[in-house]
Amino acid sequence: xxxxxxxxxxxxxxxxxxxxxxxxxxxxxxxxxxxxxxxxxxxxxxxxxxxxxxxxxxxxxxxxxxxxxxxxxxxxxxxxxxxxxxxxxxxxxxxxxxxxxxxxxxxxxxxxxxxxxxxxxxxxxxxxxxxxxxxxxxxxxxxxxxxxxxxxxxxxxxxxxxxxxxxxxxxxxxxxxxxxxxxxxxxxxxxxxxxxxxxxxxxxxxxxxxx
Numbered sequence: 001x002x003x004x005x006x007x008x009x010x011x012x013x014x015x016x017x018x019x020x021x022x023x024x025x026x027x028x029x030x031x032x033x034x035x036x037x038x039x040x041x042x043x044x045x046x047x048x049x050x051x052x053x054x055x056x057x058x059x060x061x062x063x064x065x066x067x068x069x070x071x072x073x074x075x076x077x078x079x080x081x082x083x084x085x086x087x088x089x090x091x092x093x094x095x096x097x098x099x100x101x102x103x104x105x106x107x108x109x110x111x112x113x114x115x116x117x118x119x120x121x122x123x124x125x126x127x128x129x130x131x132x133x134x135x136x137x138x139x140x141x142x143x144x145x146x147x148x149x150x151x152x153x154x155x156x157x158x159x160x161x162x163x164x165x166x167x168x169x170x171x172x173x174x175x176x177x178x179x180x181x182x183x184x185x186x187x188x189x190x191x192x193x194x195x196x197x198x199x200x201x202x203x204x205x206x207x208x209x210x211x
Contacts, residue, residue, distance in 0.1 A: 042167045042207045043070040048080070049172070049201025057089035057100075064199060066111070070166045074115040081108040082129060086186065099138060105131045105186040109154075119163065123174055125156040131186050152184035156197065166205070173200040 048065035062085065068078020083106050090099040109127025116122065130151045137144045160174030176197040178187035187195050 042205060044068070045070065045076075045078075045170070045203040045205045047170075047201055047203030049174075049199035051084065051197060051199045053195065053198065058087070060084060060086040060195075062105075064201070066203070068111070068203070070205075073166060076113040076115075076121075078111060079108065080111050080125065080127070082106060082127065084186065088189075099136060101133060101135045103131050103133045103186065105129050113160070113162075115162075115164075119161060121160050121162055121172070121174075123156070123158055123160055123176065125176070126153070127156065128153050129186050131184065150184040152182040152186070153180060154178045154182070154185050154187055155180040156187070158197070167207075168205055170203045171201075172203070173198070 044067070046067050048063065051060070051062045051064065053060045063083050064080055066078055066080040068076050070076050084104075086101075086103045086105070088101045090101070107127055107129030109125055111123060111125040113121040113123050128151065130149065132149050133147065135146050137146075155178065156176040157179050158174055158176035160172050162170055162172035164170035164172070176199070177194050178185050178197075181192075182188070183192060187197060189195055
């Protein structure tokens with residue numbers, strides 16, 4: 001699992017470097033770009049990310065549209081929405097898949113990204129998700145299906161890398177974990193362990209270059 005995470009982070013880092021060649025650096029000569037006082041509609045951004053995870057008997061894919069505002073060079077905040085699909089297979093001692101679980105999840109919350117140093121940010125995202133689970137059990141030799149719905153709060157926290165020009169565009173990749181302990185969270189395994197969340201996305205400001 002950790003080898004896959006490292007591989008995906010390397011790929012997204014390389015992609016961000018290519019993206020960065022087409023935009024002006026956020027900082028010039030080590031100083032932040034000048035800030036305007038009060039609300040500035042040029043600082044509103046739209047965009048989002050996609051997430052992809054896979055492993056032995058596990059797969060998930062999702063999208064996370066968002067709208068936010070750059071309050072300064074070191075702080076972004078906004079609202080994010082979630083839509084994702086998960087599939088997990090359970091194996092017996094002989095390696096036979098005797099059950100599988102599929103879930104469809106949707107929800108949303110707010111996020112904040114704090115940039116303590118250039119291009120690196122810390123993200124906190126409290127949210128609430130609703131999930132529909134379908135469990136198929138083949139252990140008795142007869143396929144049995146059951147469906148149930150749950151809701152759960154989550155608190156995502158993690159670290160990311162970004163190429164960002166306030167008022168123009170940005171690319172980012174982030175690794176998050178649900179630090180809340182709700183067993184119904186879509187970001188937890190059936191045994192309660194963490195599911196790493198890797199997201200990569202773009203944001204575009206509403207009026208790029210109009211400063």
